[in-house]
Amino acid sequence: xxxxxxxxxxxxxxxxxxxxxxxxxxxxxxxxxxxxxxxxxxxxxxxxxxxxxxxxxxxxxxxxxxxxxxxxxxxxxxxxxxxxxxxxxxxxxxxxxxxxxxxxxxxxxxxxxxxxxxxxxxxxxxxxxxxxxxxxxxxxxxxxxxxxxxxxxxxxxxxxxxxxx
Numbered sequence: 800x801x802x803x804x805x806x807x808x809x810x811x812x813x814x815x816x817x818x819x820x821x822x823x824x825x826x827x828x829x830x831x832x833x834x835x836x837x838x839x840x841x842x843x844x845x846x847x848x849x850x851x852x853x854x855x856x857x858x859x860x861x862x863x864x865x866x867x868x869x870x871x872x873x874x875x876x877x878x879x880x881x882x883x884x885x886x887x888x889x890x891x892x893x894x895x896x897x898x899x900x901x902x903x904x905x906x907x908x909x910x911x912x913x914x915x916x917x918x919x920x921x922x923x924x925x926x927x928x929x930x931x932x933x934x935x936x937x938x939x940x941x942x943x944x945x946x947x948x949x950x951x952x953x954x955x956x957x958x959x960x961x962x963x964x
Contacts, residue, residue: 813840838868845876853881856919871932878938
């Protein structure tokens with residue numbers, strides 16, 4: 800019975816961390832980690848909190864999770880890592896819709912918004928590499944971030960990944 804209660808408490812702490820990551824609530828993520836949430840808390844499909852933050856280009860959240868002990872090379876059930884999801888091309892389009900401040904778009908123009916997106920992607924990738932994310936780890940189909948970036952014509956990312964090897 801005690802084991803069940805312990806597992807249930809851990810699930811609640813992990814769920815609080817995942818919720819904080821999905822809501823981009825850095826303070827709630829710090830609190831969840833301090834309360835004992837696993838830094839590599841996972842969704843049902845095996846995606847970690849760090850993978851979610853990286854997929855959204857949330858560099859602040861990535862920093863908090865890594866400082867909390869998240870493994871930059873943890874893999875989902877499909878073999879993806881945080882670096883892989885950060886490099887994926889769909890990443891930029893989700894940021895265009897959800898993450899770029901409307902002030903940047905309306906006051907500073909679309910080009911500045913695009914530059915902010917590119918900067919977020921590049922900073923997330925740089926940070927993951929700086930803590931040991933491996934650009935050569937391949938997912939189950941055999942694609943590694945180091946191969947994916949040039950195939951998707953993402954030259955700046957390819958340069959950063961090459962420098963990180």
